[in-house]
Structure formats: structure tokens, C-alpha cells
Amino acid sequence: MELKRKPADDTRIKVGKKSGSVMTLPLIIWLVCFVLVPLLLIGWYGITVENPDGSMSVSFENFKRFADPIYLNPLLRSAKIATITTVVCIALGYPVAYILARSTAKWTNIVMMLILMPMWINFMLRIYSWASLLEGNGIINSLLVSLGFEKQQFMYTEGVVVLGTIYNFLPFMIMPIQNVLLKLDNSLLEAAADLGASPVRRFFKITLPYSVPGIISGVAMVFVPSVTTFVISQRLGGNKVPLIGNIIESQFGMAGDWNFGSTVSLIVMAIVLAFMFAINKTDRAEVNGRGLTL
Amino acid sequence: MGEHIIELVNIFKQFNDAHADRPVLNNINLYINRNEFLTLLGPSGCGKTTTLRIVGGFETPTRGDVFYLGKRINDVPSYKRNINTVFQRYALFPNMTVEQNIAFGPTIKKWDKSDISKQVQQMLELVNLVGYGKRTIDTLSGGQQQRVAVARALINKPDVLLLDEPLGALDLKLRKEMQYELKRIQVESGITFLYVTHDQEEALTMSDTIAVMNEGVIQQIGTPEAIYNEPTNAFVADFIGESNIMRAVMIKDYLVRFLGCEFPCIDAGFGNGREVDIVLRPEDIELTEPREGRPVGEIASSLFKGVHYEMRVVCGDELILSHSTRYFEPGTKVSIDVLPENIQVMEISTSSDTIIGAKRAQLQNLYRENAGGDD
Structure with a gap:
């Protein structure tokens, strides 16, 4: 019989406090x-x-002031847009991350480059280029007109704001998922196959549970910036799609009410912290538990 | 002859990558009987793991056929084969407990829940891990993980269990224990084992049958005794245990000439005057006071090894390794003698020149080191 192991904490080496500080x-x-x-x-x-x-x-008057549809609606819209963005990013990003991580083909490097390249260009520039593509007299509309179609109104809708957030934050979903999938030991999949699991069951029993930490990092990296963005909604949504970020920005900027701006900031921060706390819980539960079951 | 549970016919395997110039497996023919413990033994890169992976369904042969109870299974994916594997580094699922790992196969196959938990308990008993069911994998030692891997495979009641160097990651003492343990499990469960190892001692201890492989070719198939005592070529002789391998000439049937003298032997049919290779095991070499009609050499070194003395004898341009309980001082003149049944005569094989050359160089280096040390 073996001796019972001590909890791991007992053996952890404590770093000297003085040199550390x-x-x-x-x-x-x-x-x-x-x-x-x-x-x-x-x-x-x-x-x-x-x-x-x-x-x-x-x-606490400013908190009371916030309980008004003028401010609550942008908050809800932010949550909605961030949720849609996150879901679409998982749906689009997971297959890409999976292929990039599991394929041995050489072209995957080129695909990775193509995904990362836009990120070398300034964020604002990319948003402005979307605007010049989609504007009333933008490139796409000029093309439509020259082909004999009618001009379309793309700009200043929720849809186009979502397009902007997906476009900007998709790489942040792909990268963490690809990262965990790269570390997935192929012998685990072989072991599952050996034990009778078909390709579909291998995916749900092994691959997907192992990608959960990557998906969760991706969600954090996509949802949080989407919920607080104001540049994308400002440039692509005009003032038709105000988000909570725009409310904060206008309070600090135009309105010059730093107090109310700070109050809204605190509320958003609390929501984001609660969200991060919740997904960290899920993360830990997934890693320590048995993963997703099917 | 038993039932051929697995049969490999003319298997040829070539990977489409950098090493594509040489096949990994070159015309492998092999069958495994039911309840047999068959070991594929060979140096790394000899193709033994690839052979095992072809049986498991993780690789497909470039040419040739795999039969399972007479049915061709080349195109049957691994998850549909009633064959289970103990992987080299176990490949246990790290996010599951010991029990969940063992129950993985039965759960996939949708066995009855109460039946699964009963079987899991039986497996934990079989591999001596009762009470460890709720532990996570990372709290287990290497030996325990190894046993979980065995249990996880065996619970599926496979017809054949494939084991890919399962003891490679364990220390020597644990390895020896696990050798007995695995052999016990094999006998108790009555499951056919296909075992892959590069450790010749492990193969000799556990196997019913050994297939020695080199460069994608099976060199010899036989019982451990046959492989050790009657190697069919220089490679097998060299790979299994310590040996003296040298060129010799068959004078006629039952008479062979080496080290300048003629020795009676028990082999015939090679043809008079034919060049052959011979193997002399160190423990079969008798050293005596110089005698007429027997090669005379000089003791180059003598080391105490516990059960015996390991002595090297310079005899002409050969260095002979001898294990003997009788001690001779370095520098003593001795005669070398071997009983007829201890001379193993073999056909000269393609690799024998290199093996004989390498062995000679190796021995001469040792000799030079020893001689240098004496000065």
C-alpha cells in the first residue's frame, strides 16, 4: 500500500518575500x-x-438617475450585441480554430497569417474602412449602382454594429481555442477510439470538453470588449444605436458630467466583474469535473 | 495449432513523409493464436509499434491484409474492433477520475449502469487499485496510472489486448513487478496479448512467442528459448543477450572451424566449405588450461560480476567474452572450448558484416581502455 499523499499546498515552495518586493x-x-x-x-x-x-x-442620486430607459436601453442593447457577437464568434471561430489546430496542412499557416494581419493595423483605421465600404456613397454601394441595383442603407443599424464587433473580436475567440486544441494530445483521441467512441462521440467526449477553457477565455476576450465598446457603435451606428459605452463617453465628453459618467462606469464594471466571476466558476467546474457529458 | 485470432499477411507500410525512401514495414507475415502472449521485440524504429498500430486500426497498411478470426479488417475503424490498447504513455483522460476512466468504454457501449459499476470494482481488484476509484489521474504514481490503463482496456473484454511499451516509463524495480503482474493478468483473464518492447529481458520473461524485428522485417519468430538458444541470424543473436558472433567455415556436416580450430557441432546441411556465422553465448564458453587442438588465448581483463567473472580473451584477432565462475588472472594463457550443442551456426545475413564489425570494434575499444587502465 502507498502512503496517502499530502495536499499539494504543503510542498509548494514559498518565494522569499523581501527579494520579491x-x-x-x-x-x-x-x-x-x-x-x-x-x-x-x-x-x-x-x-x-x-x-x-x-x-x-x-x-447616490446618480444611481437613481441611471434607472431610466434612456440609459437602461443602451445597457440592454450592449448586452444583446455582446451576446450575439460572442455566440457568432464561437460559431465561426471554433471550426476555424479546430481546423488550424488539428490540420497538418501547410496552408494553415497562411490562414493564421490572414487572421492575424488585420490586427497589425490600428483598430480605428479598420472601423473607418468598414464605414467607407458600407456608407451611402461607399464602395459597395458604388458597385451596386454600377451593376444597376439600387443603393442600400447599410449603416446606422444594430446589424452593422454587430458586424463591426464580430469583425474586430473574432481573432480573440480563435486564438485561445486554437491554443488549447494544439495541446490536446492525439493519443487521448486514439484511446477514445480504441474504447469504442465514434468520431462524433470523440468530439463531444474529448475534444469539446478540452476546448472549454479556450472557449471561456475567448468569451471573456470577446464579450467584455463588445459590451463596453463605443468606437464601433459611434462610427458604424451613428447615434442610432447608442451603447452603454457611448453613454459613458458622452458624459465625460460632451455633457461634462464626470460624476454621472463615473456612476455608469461603476455599474458596467460591476456587471463585467460579475460576468467574469461567473465564467471563471464554470471554467474551474469544467476542468475539475468530468467535462461536458452527452 | 491454435486458432489464428489475428493474422497479418504481406504487410507493407510506407509513410508519406521525409523517410519515404524506406518502408517502415517490409512484408510482415505474422499470426497470433488465441490466448497467446506474443511480443514484438526490436530496437527503436524497427516497425514494431507500427505493426501494433495496424492491428489496433490506428494505421492502415500501404499493402497487405489484416485478418481478425479469418475476416479481413483493413477497413474496419479502430472503434469498431474488439481490440483494446494500453498506450505507451497510458493516454488516460486527465479530467476524469480513475473510475470514470475505466468506465469510459462500457459507458460508450451503453452497458447497464449497475453492471458498469460492478465491473469497474472487479477491474480495480484485478489491478490492485481498490479504494482508488475516486482519485484523479494526476494524484497517481506512474505504476498506478499504468494499472488504470490496463484496467480501462481490459474491462471491455477485448479478444486481443495491445500493449505498446507499457512499462517503458517505470523504474527498474516497478518494471519487474509489473512484468509478473501483467503475466498474471494475462493468464487469469485468458486474453490474447500483443506486446511491444525493446527490452529483450522483458520479452524473454513474459512471452509465449517472440517476434524479433529489425528495419521493418521480422527476423525470427519463436519461443523465448528458441530465440535465445537458436538465433537464426547475427542480428537476433546480438540483440538478445550478450554474445560472441564470428565468421566460421562449415568443414562438413557436424564440424565447424573457427578461431583456427575445428569444433564438433550439431548443425548440418549448410554445405561443405561454406562460410557461416556462429554465435557463442558468454556463459557457454569454457576456459581451461592451454590444451592441444583448442584455440589458445590470453586473458585481457577479468571483472567480478557477482554470480560470475566477466573475462575477455584475446584470441588471434578476436576478443572473446566469457562468463565463468572460474577465475583467471589477466595475462594467463587459456584454452577456449565449447560444447557442440552450444555452437549456434547461422546463415550469413545482410546485416552480419556490420554487426560483427561493430562488435569487434566495441570489444577492441573496451580492451584498449582496460589495457590503458592497467599501465
């Missing part, structure tokens, strides 16, 4: 200056209102 000092300074202080400022602005005399007083 010196090495991490620059990072800590950075984090304090550019993450912690701004966060505290947003927190402070968020729970205060500016009095007519310019002084600030603590108040």
Missing part, C-alpha cells in the same frame, strides 16, 4: 498610478454629486 516595485508603482488611483477616483466621482458652488457631496 524589490523586483515587483516598478510594477506596483505602475499599478497604483494607472489602475488603483483612477479606479478610486471613478469610485469617488461615482458616489458623489457636484453642488452648484463646485463642492462635492456624497450622494
Whole structure:
């Protein structure tokens, strides 16, 4: 009989605290200056209102002000657009990631290049080029007209905003999934085949459960930026498709109401944190549990 | 003769990659009887794993046929074959417990739930892992993982169990234990084992039949005793155990000449005056005081090995390795003698020149090192 193993934590080596703190000092300074202080400022602005005399007083009035369809609708629309974007990115990205990871063909490198290349170009430029493609007098419409069709209105719809978010965030879904699938040991699939699993069952019993951590990273990397985007909705949606990002942007910009802008920011941050917490839970459950069952 | 559960006929395999100039398997013919423990033995790259993978359905032969109980199964995918595999690095599912791993096959095959849990318990007993069912794979030692892999395969009651170097990752002591364990399981379960290893001792200990492979060709098939005592060529002799391999001449039937002397032997039918290869096992070489009519040599080195002394004798341009319980000082003149039945005469094979050359060079290097050390 073997001795019972001790929990792994017992054997973990503890890093010396002193040497560690010196090495991490620059990072800590950075984090304090550019993450912690701004966060505290947003927190402070968020729970205060500016009095007519310019002084600030603590108040939750701005939270009440947020409970208004003018602000709630963009929030819901953001959630809807981010959800659609995420689902479509999984549907489009998973097969691509699967083929890229499992195929030994040489052309997969070229495909990977094609997926990554747009990301070398500035984000704003890519959005502006979509606009110039789709505008009323844009390239696609010129083409349609020259072919004898009528001009189409593509811009300033939810659909085109979703197109923009999918276009921009799809690589962030493909990469983490491809990454986990690359690490999937082929002998596990052979073992499953050996034990009687058909190709379809191998996919659902082995491949898919092993891709869950990749899908979850992908969801985090697609959903969160989609829910908070404002450039895509501004440029492609005009003011017809306001998202919660646009509300925040206009409060800090045009309206100059930093307090309310901060309040909305806090609310969005809380939603995002709750979302991240939830998917991290799923992640851990999937890894420690037995994966998806079918 | 038993029933041929698996039969490979004229199997030829070539991969479409960088090594495409040489086939991995070149005309393999092999059958496995029911309840047999057959081992494919050979150096790495000899094609033994590819042969096993063809039986398992993970590779398809370029040419040739695979038969399962007389039916051709070339096109039957692995998941439809009643054959299970213990993979080289076990390939256990890391996100499942021991029980879930073992129950994988039966679950896929939709066995009755209560039956599955009963069978899983029986398997845990068979492989001595009772109480480990709820453990995760990463909390198990290498030996335990190995046994889970065996249980996961055996629960499916396969007709043939394929084992691809299953003990390769274990330390020596555990390996020896597992050799007995696997042999016990094979006898108890009555399942046919096709075993792949490069470890000649492992093959000799466990197998009913050994097929020695080299460069995609089966060199010899036989019982462990036959393979060891009557190797059919220099490669087999060299690969299985320590040996002295040299060129000799058949004077006539039952008389062979080597080291400048004639020795009676028990082989015939090679033709008078034919060149042959002979194998002398170190433990079969008798060293005596110099005698008339027997080659005389000088002890080059003498090492105590526990059960015997390992001595090297320079005799003409040959270096003879001898294991003997009788000790001779280095520098002593001795005669070499071998009993007729201990001289194994073989046809000269394509690889024998290189093997004899390599063995001679190796021995001479050792001799030079020893001589240098003495100065």
C-alpha cells in the first residue's frame, strides 16, 4: 500500500518575500498610478454629486438617475450585441480554430497569417474602412449602382454594429481555442477510439470538453470588449444605436458630467466583474469535473 | 495449432513523409493464436509499434491484409474492433477520475449502469487499485496510472489486448513487478496479448512467442528459448543477450572451424566449405588450461560480476567474452572450448558484416581502455 499523499499546498515552495518586493516595485508603482488611483477616483466621482458652488457631496442620486430607459436601453442593447457577437464568434471561430489546430496542412499557416494581419493595423483605421465600404456613397454601394441595383442603407443599424464587433473580436475567440486544441494530445483521441467512441462521440467526449477553457477565455476576450465598446457603435451606428459605452463617453465628453459618467462606469464594471466571476466558476467546474457529458 | 485470432499477411507500410525512401514495414507475415502472449521485440524504429498500430486500426497498411478470426479488417475503424490498447504513455483522460476512466468504454457501449459499476470494482481488484476509484489521474504514481490503463482496456473484454511499451516509463524495480503482474493478468483473464518492447529481458520473461524485428522485417519468430538458444541470424543473436558472433567455415556436416580450430557441432546441411556465422553465448564458453587442438588465448581483463567473472580473451584477432565462475588472472594463457550443442551456426545475413564489425570494434575499444587502465 502507498502512503496517502499530502495536499499539494504543503510542498509548494514559498518565494522569499523581501527579494520579491524589490523586483515587483516598478510594477506596483505602475499599478497604483494607472489602475488603483483612477479606479478610486471613478469610485469617488461615482458616489458623489457636484453642488452648484463646485463642492462635492456624497450622494447616490446618480444611481437613481441611471434607472431610466434612456440609459437602461443602451445597457440592454450592449448586452444583446455582446451576446450575439460572442455566440457568432464561437460559431465561426471554433471550426476555424479546430481546423488550424488539428490540420497538418501547410496552408494553415497562411490562414493564421490572414487572421492575424488585420490586427497589425490600428483598430480605428479598420472601423473607418468598414464605414467607407458600407456608407451611402461607399464602395459597395458604388458597385451596386454600377451593376444597376439600387443603393442600400447599410449603416446606422444594430446589424452593422454587430458586424463591426464580430469583425474586430473574432481573432480573440480563435486564438485561445486554437491554443488549447494544439495541446490536446492525439493519443487521448486514439484511446477514445480504441474504447469504442465514434468520431462524433470523440468530439463531444474529448475534444469539446478540452476546448472549454479556450472557449471561456475567448468569451471573456470577446464579450467584455463588445459590451463596453463605443468606437464601433459611434462610427458604424451613428447615434442610432447608442451603447452603454457611448453613454459613458458622452458624459465625460460632451455633457461634462464626470460624476454621472463615473456612476455608469461603476455599474458596467460591476456587471463585467460579475460576468467574469461567473465564467471563471464554470471554467474551474469544467476542468475539475468530468467535462461536458452527452 | 491454435486458432489464428489475428493474422497479418504481406504487410507493407510506407509513410508519406521525409523517410519515404524506406518502408517502415517490409512484408510482415505474422499470426497470433488465441490466448497467446506474443511480443514484438526490436530496437527503436524497427516497425514494431507500427505493426501494433495496424492491428489496433490506428494505421492502415500501404499493402497487405489484416485478418481478425479469418475476416479481413483493413477497413474496419479502430472503434469498431474488439481490440483494446494500453498506450505507451497510458493516454488516460486527465479530467476524469480513475473510475470514470475505466468506465469510459462500457459507458460508450451503453452497458447497464449497475453492471458498469460492478465491473469497474472487479477491474480495480484485478489491478490492485481498490479504494482508488475516486482519485484523479494526476494524484497517481506512474505504476498506478499504468494499472488504470490496463484496467480501462481490459474491462471491455477485448479478444486481443495491445500493449505498446507499457512499462517503458517505470523504474527498474516497478518494471519487474509489473512484468509478473501483467503475466498474471494475462493468464487469469485468458486474453490474447500483443506486446511491444525493446527490452529483450522483458520479452524473454513474459512471452509465449517472440517476434524479433529489425528495419521493418521480422527476423525470427519463436519461443523465448528458441530465440535465445537458436538465433537464426547475427542480428537476433546480438540483440538478445550478450554474445560472441564470428565468421566460421562449415568443414562438413557436424564440424565447424573457427578461431583456427575445428569444433564438433550439431548443425548440418549448410554445405561443405561454406562460410557461416556462429554465435557463442558468454556463459557457454569454457576456459581451461592451454590444451592441444583448442584455440589458445590470453586473458585481457577479468571483472567480478557477482554470480560470475566477466573475462575477455584475446584470441588471434578476436576478443572473446566469457562468463565463468572460474577465475583467471589477466595475462594467463587459456584454452577456449565449447560444447557442440552450444555452437549456434547461422546463415550469413545482410546485416552480419556490420554487426560483427561493430562488435569487434566495441570489444577492441573496451580492451584498449582496460589495457590503458592497467599501465
